[in-house]
Structure formats: C-alpha cells, structure tokens
Amino acid sequence: MSEKAPVRRESTPMPSVPSRFTAAVSLSVRAAPVAFAAHTALTLVTSVTPVVSAWLMKLVVDNIVDRGPRGTLLALVAGLAAAGVGTATLPQLIQYLRGELDRRAGLLTQDRLFTATNRFVGLGRFEDPRFLDRLRLAQPNVGMNPNDVVGGGLNVLRALLTLTGFVGTLFLLGPVMAVLLLLSGVPMLAAEISLSRRRARMIWKVGPVERREFFYVDLLSSVEAAKEIRLFGTGGFLRGRMLAERRTANAAKRAMDRRDVVVQAGLATLTAAVSGAGLVWAVAAAHSGALSSGDVTVFVAAVAAVQGSLSMIAGEIARSHQALELFGHYLVVTTAGPDLPTRAEPCPLPVLSRGITLDDVWFRYAPGHPWVLRGVTLHIPHGGALALVGLNGAGKSTLVKLLCRFYDPTRGTIRWDGVDIREVDAAELRRRIGAVFQDYMHYDMTAAENIALGDLDALDDAPRLRTAALRAGIHDTISGLPHGYATLLSRTFFMTADTPEAPDTAGSPDRGTDGVGTGVSLSGGQQQRLALARAFLRDRCELMILDEPSAGLDAAAEHDLHRSLRRHREGRTSLLISHRLGAIRDADLIVVLSEGKVVERGDHAALLAAEGTYARLFALQAEGYRPHGTDAPLPASTATATTRNH
Numbered sequence: 001m002s003e004k005a006p007v008r009r010e011s012t013p014m015p016s017v018p019s020r021f022t023a024a025v026s027l028s029v030r031a032a033p034v035a036f037a038a039h040t041a042l043t044l045v046t047s048v049t050p051v052v053s054a055w056l057m058k059l060v061v062d063n064i065v066d067r068g069p070r071g072t073l074l075a076l077v078a079g080l081a082a083a084g085v086g087t088a089t090l091p092q093l094i095q096y097l098r099g100e101l102d103r104r105a106g107l108l109t110q111d112r113l114f115t116a117t118n119r120f121v122g123l124g125r126f127e128d129p130r131f132l133d134r135l136r137l138a139q140p141n142v143g144m145n146p147n148d149v150v151g152g153g154l155n156v157l158r159a160l161l162t163l164t165g166f167v168g169t170l171f172l173l174g175p176v177m178a179v180l181l182l183l184s185g186v187p188m189l190a191a192e193i194s195l196s197r198r199r200a201r202m203i204w205k206v207g208p209v210e211r212r213e214f215f216y217v218d219l220l221s222s223v224e225a226a227k228e229i230r231l232f233g234t235g236g237f238l239r240g241r242m243l244a245e246r247r248t249a250n251a252a253k254r255a256m257d258r259r260d261v262v263v264q265a266g267l268a269t270l271t272a273a274v275s276g277a278g279l280v281w282a283v284a285a286a287h288s289g290a291l292s293s294g295d296v297t298v299f300v301a302a303v304a305a306v307q308g309s310l311s312m313i314a315g316e317i318a319r320s321h322q323a324l325e326l327f328g329h330y331l332v333v334t335t336a337g338p339d340l341p342t343r344a345e346p347c348p349l350p351v352l353s354r355g356i357t358l359d360d361v362w363f364r365y366a367p368g369h370p371w372v373l374r375g376v377t378l379h380i381p382h383g384g385a386l387a388l389v390g391l392n393g394a395g396k397s398t399l400v401k402l403l404c405r406f407y408d409p410t411r412g413t414i415r416w417d418g419v420d421i422r423e424v425d426a427a428e429l430r431r432r433i434g435a436v437f438q439d440y441m442h443y444d445m446t447a448a449e450n451i452a453l454g455d456l457d458a459l460d461d462a463p464r465l466r467t468a469a470l471r472a473g474i475h476d477t478i479s480g481l482p483h484g485y486a487t488l489l490s491r492t493f494f495m496t497a498d499t500p501e502a503p504d505t506a507g508s509p510d511r512g513t514d515g516v517g518t519g520v521s522l523s524g525g526q527q528q529r530l531a532l533a534r535a536f537l538r539d540r541c542e543l544m545i546l547d548e549p550s551a552g553l554d555a556a557a558e559h560d561l562h563r564s565l566r567r568h569r570e571g572r573t574s575l576l577i578s579h580r581l582g583a584i585r586d587a588d589l590i591v592v593l594s595e596g597k598v599v600e601r602g603d604h605a606a607l608l609a610a611e612g613t614y615a616r617l618f619a620l621q622a623e624g625y626r627p628h629g630t631d632a633p634l635p636a637s638t639a640t641a642t643t644r645n646h
C-alpha cells in the first residue's frame, strides 16, 4: 500500500484580487443589506456636496462682485447653507452606519470562520503553524473585516466622483493645470500601492512572531501557569521572551513606518509644489483679467479638492489592498478542502457486534517525523476489555487518536466490524465512542455544562447528569457547591447571574470576598472525575476509551472507579490505558506496546508467566509496596489491594 501523508498541510491557493473583492462585497451585503445600501447611498451623496458647495460659493462671490439680483443671492446662500449642513452632519450618520456594518460583517465572518474550522475532521490543521497564522489574521477581532474592503472601495468611488467634478471645473478654468494635477496623482498612486504591498507582506511575516508573543502573554496571565511561574521564578524569563517577540514585531513595523514617512514626505512635497504652481498661475491669470475673483476662489478650492481626492484615492486603494490581503486569509481558511479524505456518501457504520481490528497500522505525524506506530495488528473484541500498556512514548495515546480518526494511519487499516473507518462519517463514528483522554479538558463553565458537553442532549436533563456524576463519584462534591450543578467551575469569570460590578479586590491583601461573583475551583482529581462523568454520559456508546482515567484519583476513588468501570464495561467494548498495572490486570486482553510495536499480548496471568516486559513492570510496581528491606512476599490481602489500587 502506498504511503499517505497523515497530516494534509493546507494547500488552498490565495484567491485572485477580483474574486476576493467580490467575496468581501457579497459578505458585507449579506451581513447587513439595509445598512449597506444606506451607507453606500450617503457616501455617494457626500461625494458631490464639496463640488456643489464650491460652485455655489463661486456663484455667490460673482453675484456679490457683479451686484446681481438680491433674490438669487439669497437662494444661493440658502443652498450653500444646506450643503454645509449636509457636509457637517452626513459624516456622523455615515460613521454610525459604517460601525454597524463592521459589527454585523464581523459577526458573520466569525461565524463562518469557526463553522469552517469545526468542519475539519482531524487535528492536523491545528498543528500546522501556517494555518494557525492564517486563522489568527482572518479573525475580525484581530484586524480583518470584510467591510474594510467595501468601505475602502466606497471611499475610492466617492473620491473619484469628487475628483471628476473638480477636474471638470479645472478643465474649464485651466486645462494645463488640470492635466498637471492629474499627472501628479500617478506617482502618488504607485507609491501607495507599493507601500500597501510591503505592509501586507510585513503583517504576514510578523504573524508567527505575534502569535508567539500571545503565547507568552497567555502564560503570564493564566492561572494555570501562574503556579509554576511563581514556583520556578520564571516570570522574568517569560516576560523577557514576550518582550523580545514584541521588539521583533516592533522593529518590522518601525522599518515599515520609516519607509512610509519618507514616501509620504516626498509625495507631500510634490503636492505642495504643484498647488504652489497652480496658485501662482491663478493669481497671474486674475491679474491679467483672464479669471474672475469667483474663478480664483473655485480654482483654489478645486486644486485643494483634486489633490485631496487623489491622495484619498491612493490611500484608500492601499488600505483596501491591505484589507484584501487579510481577507484572502479568511477565504483560504473558509474554502480549505477537507483535512482528511471524506466520502461524499459515507458507508453506514454497523452496530458493533464483532469488534475493531487494526491491521498492520503504521503511523507518523508528518513525513519527516519518526514512526510512532510500526505495523500494529490487534483485535479489540466486541464486549471485551483490551488494555494497552507500555512505556512513555510507546504510542498508546496515538493509537487512541487513530481509533477516533483524528488522524488516518499512514499505512494499514482500522476496521469497525469489517468497515474501514475512513469510509464512514467521522461524526457518526465519534457518536459511538465515549472517551476520556489523558489530557482531558476542564471548561470554565458550570458543573452541569462540564458534564453535558459529553452529550448536549443532556444539557437540561438533570437526572442523566446526576447519574453520570454518581458513576464518576463526583455527585456529592457537586451537590455541596454553592449553586450545586449550576455552580461555575472557574475563578476567572463572573457567574452569569452576577455582574462585574462586584467589589474589585484585586489590590486588596485580603481577597476574602466569599467568592463574590466568581465560581469555584475543583481539585485535579475532581476535575478528572468530571471528565469521566462526561464520558459516562454516553452510556449508550459502543466503544469506551479510557486513557489514564485514574491518574489523578486518590486510592479509594481509584478503587471505586475501577469497580464501577468493571460493572459498566460488562457487555461493552473498552480500551483501557494505564500505567498502574493493577488497574488493568483483569482486562480480557493486555497488549504491551514498545516503540510502536506490539511486543506481548495475553491476559495478566499469561503475561506474568511469560516473564517479559509486563512481568518486569508489574514486579517493579509491586516492589514499591513491599515492606522496606525485605524480600518477603506481600500478605495476600495487601497484594490484592496493591495491585488493584495502584
């Protein structure tokens, strides 16, 4: 069989600029059609008000100089006042509409982004730094908003309309000057576009640096890391690392800003030179009688407006270009193909009746990485309990991840009652599995929610939650919490019902606020029981996987847990991983993995008799329970307790 890359690196190409622009516009329209239409219409109205004002001003000045009819003058002044009110008020309305569009487009973008990431079947994408960089840049709260593209496009359109009006005016008054002014816009545009390209490249380049900086920020502000940081005194070291990343990002941004300053200064000098020349020409023309006083007024306004519009067009094109680059990351993420091959019409997954078979399974996390599983062949019989044993790094958890189809085997197959699990719907496969992972999750949510995340159908089903909690031995603890199952299991958030107006005790030496507003923290073992309850909620699952389910439990709890598990797994297929060999001694089949290979298999008695790895590990553990300095065998009762509880 040919080798398949287990982790498909993201390979979706960046869409072309026109398709990015079309996609951004359609997303903004879909997010808020009314606000979009109103924003567009008002923006276009504001594009003509400066031209109208300038012409009205010319007519007013000419009327005063020529002593025109009083009624006409009043009408012109009224028109000028109306245009002034429009110029003054419309920007506020436009700004509000822009904000609303930003918010709605941001919401839709976020929704689509995380709908897309949830669609990935496996874990590979989340271990691909390039993908993670894109995902960060594509988030509306980090900087990307499709509306920036639309807003930029509209501003360009507005500036173009204003420009057309004033250029027409200038052509009437001084065509040479009009051409000169327009030509001065060409280097401006070229320079701005080149700057925006560089800026977009810089943002992409510093992406990984900023992600690392956020990693250190997260460490320095998380309660989980706070213990070790204080114990080992690593705060200064981590702060140094964080600042080093910030300095690297700052250096890249500074270099960009310096280039910006030089280019903008050059452009401003050019602009000043052109408008100075225009002013000299207009004064000379007025002196010779070629232009009226009103003409000079409108000419000066037109030069300023044309230059303003040109600079706005150049700036907005540059900003839109940059926004389009960021929007491209969003499109790459949301249109990325599946991370693992999926069938358009998946095979139905049969009810497990025979078992799960791994046939010559080889696996490595990436093509350049070492093999983690090397030709594993084993059968987990239906209704049986299979235990996996092995030293750290032997590949046990990896095997579990393949069973859940978080990755596909690089070679070989895994069959569920004869059906290759690559052929079935991964979500359906996972619905049939209950699991507690070695690195189980704890959620900053209520106790009920922490359990219900195992099966959201049970979110409002108190008896089911209670049964699962009872089986995991955590019910009494939860019942004793201030709000029972509704207690927030977190000290880092406020309870939903409470408001952040609770007294701020951060600066107070005595934080004895009786937990005002915040939830409670559970111990590590209690959190592990909660994770077990989450798995037990899936009491109808066909395969139960328990990867080190009792590592954090006290001896009595572990004993109770294994008794409960034995009861629970009757007639159910289960896969158990534990370094505490007493916990798995009564499994139907014990498989010893070493460096990705099955090196021993059999039941407890057979493996002890074989005097191999398992027997050696078991003897080592039992040794720890022998009275000091004796070779005497343990008393029968102690031996039983030892092997069962440790």
Ligand SMILES: Nc1ncnc2c1ncn2[C@@H]1O[C@H](COP(=O)(O)OP(=O)(O)OP(=O)(O)O)[C@@H](O)[C@H]1O
Pocket: 127, 365, 369, 372, 390, 391, 392, 393, 394, 395, 396, 397, 398, 399, 438
């Ligand atoms: N996501 C990953 N990417 C790359 N390598 C990984 C990844 N996860 C695990 N590995 C590597 O795979 C090997 C097997 O790891 P695995 O977690 O399966 O071992 P294990 O038998 O469960 O060990 P332990 O008893 O310590 O839990 C290790 O060498 C580890 O470095």
